[in-house]
Amino acid sequence: MNLPWVERADQDGLLAAVTVSRIETFTRRYYGLFNDRRFDEAEALVHPEAVFSYPAAKEHFIGPAGYRELAQRWTAAFPDAELTITDVIVIGDIACTAWIGSGTHLGTLDIPGFPPIPPTMRAVQLPMCETIRVVDGMVVESRMVFDAEELRRLGL
Template sequence: MRKTEEIVRQFHESWDLRDPERSVAVIAEDCQFEDVARSERQIGPDGYRMDYERWRKAFPDGEVKVTNVIVDGDRAVVEFVNRGTHTGPLQSSLGTFEPTGRRQEPRYCSVMRVKDGKVVEGRDYYDATTIARQLGLLD
C-alpha cells in the first residue's frame, strides 16, 4: 500500500514543484485519465503534459495541496485543494476563458489505479461551478 501512496503523491505534488516530468515518470504510456467535470480524457504522458501546460498557462502561480490519501491495494483516492490566480487564458472543451485576475481554490478528488509502479487510470472530480463562480464567470 505504501508504494501506491508514494506514486499518487508524486503525481499530484509535482505540480507545486513545477516539474511535470516528475509526474510523467509515474504515468503509464496507456494511462486513461478523465476530467469528469469537463468530460475530457488525457491519454498517457503526452495527454498529461498537454493538460499541465494548459493549466499552468492559465494559473502560473497554481499550487496543489494534498489533504488526504486513502489507499486500498492498487487503488487510491486523493483529496486536494487546487489554488491559483487566473492570469492567462484557460482553454478547455467548454471554450477559452480569458484571464479574470481572480483566485480560485476548489477542492478536488482523484480516484486512481496504480499497476507496476505507474498510474494506469484515474478520474478527477470537482465542482466546475465553484471554479466559475470564484473566477467571476458566473454570478
C-alpha cells in the same frame, strides 16, 4: 498454538499495509512533481497507455503526452498553481485524492468539457478530487472531478 491461516492473515495484512503506504507515497510524490514543475519526472510515472479523463468531458488524454497537456493547460491558466493534498484514501490499487488547486488566474483556463474561461486576475482555490490507479509503480488511469458550480462561485 501455531495456526497457519493466522500467520497468512498477518502476512496478507502486512502486504496490504505496505501496498497502501507505497501507493500513498507514490501519489504524494506525483503531486509534488507537479508543484515543483518537474513534468518530465512526473511523465516518467505515467504508463504509455494511461487514460486521463474528466467525467464532464467526452475527451480523454492518453499517456505521458496527455499528462503534459493537462499540466500545461492548468499552469497556463494559473502560472503560480499549487496543488495541496487534503486527503488520500487508498483502496486496492486506487488512490482517491482530495486536493485544492490554488493560484492566480492569469491565463485562459481550458478545462475539458467546459468553454475556455478568460483570465479573471483573481486568486482562487478550487477543491478537486482525483482517483488515480497505480499499477507496477505507474499511473494507468486518472479521473478528476470537481463542482462546476464552484467555478462560477469563484468568478471563473
